[in-house]
Amino acid sequence: MYKVCVTGAAGRVAQTFIPLLCNGSIFPDKKIILSLLDINNEPQIRELNGLKLELIDCNYPNLISISTHTESNEAFKDCDIIVFIGGFPRKPGMERKDLLKINSKIFTEQGLALKNAKEDVKCLVVANPCNTNAKILYEVCKKNGLKIKKENITSLSRLDQDRAEGIYKDMYKKEKANIFIWGNHSANLFIDTLDEDINKDIENNQQFLEKIQKRGAEIINVRGSSSTFSAANAAKNHLRDWCYGSDKIVSMGVVSEGDYDIDKDLVSSFPIKCTGNWKYEVIKDIKLNEGKKTKIKKCVEDLQSEASEIVV
Ligand code: LMR
Secondary structure (H helix, E strand, C coil): CEEEEEECCCCHHHHHHHHHHHCCCCCCCCCEEEEEECCCCHHHHHHHHHHHHHHHHHCCCCEEEEEEECCHHHHCCCCCEEEECCCCCCCCCCCHHHHHHHHHHHHHHHHHHHHHCCCCCEEEECCCCHHHHHHHHHHHHHHCCCCCCHHHEEECCHHHHHHHHHHHHHHHCCCCCCCEEEECCCCCCEEECCCHHHHHHHHCCHHHHHHHHCHHHHHHHHHCCCCCHHHHHHHHHHHHHHHHCCCCCEEEEEECCCHHHCCCCCEEEEEEEEEECCEEEECCCCCCCHHHHHHHHHHHHHHHHHHCCCCC
């Protein structure tokens, strides 16, 4: 049984994610105790109350109980997993880092509230800028002596991986792709692969890289609001692979130990091997040519610049 809190539960991404959580698409063998958190505003409270009624009506076999909250201290109590979706969303013309000032307050407060969760709580940050919001959680825990393990604080770069693989397959008419992501979930992210054919295709195609880097903005421009279903689906894939393991290389934002010259304690996307039972390893023996090293350095500069703005 897992107690799972979803923040920003009144919003679109959460409301797409929650059915995946309750219908067994993520944890088919686990019962779920659901804790829904959003801000203390009338529209959000009404949304949460309505959502609760609908979830009861869905009669999901795995869903045991639902509670709604406007206080993170209450919402996080005894949680095994917290999915941080709540935050101000990006609008046309904004970069994800423009949200740092608004969303960092939320993450500083929620970092402190982690004291109420289980000590081995698993955290996935979806709200942007997700890498640096996850770093805020990590720094708040460190500063306040919370025993949350740093390897349990992660951010979502799986959306970029899923996008890159989906767009690659569509563009090159291939059935399979294995691409992974370095760095920040930003317009500086860098895509890579261990497959020689795919490597040739993507190294010679700057437009492909740019398409992935700017896909979030493309969606915002086309529909007027940010991605929903693909973000929820990527969060599902991230949690499922982290929990049960995966044969393929996956991308996850994790607290850096300094591998590949990515500063220790930045939260960056790395190529990851998930080995099951909530364990993972950064894949350490990937050979990088000078061109790739330069691109990763750019990602690091991006993350450093975001990190320099946080105060915990
Ligand atoms: C995305 O990449 O689609 C999301 O992170 C939303 C955004 O701001 O781009």
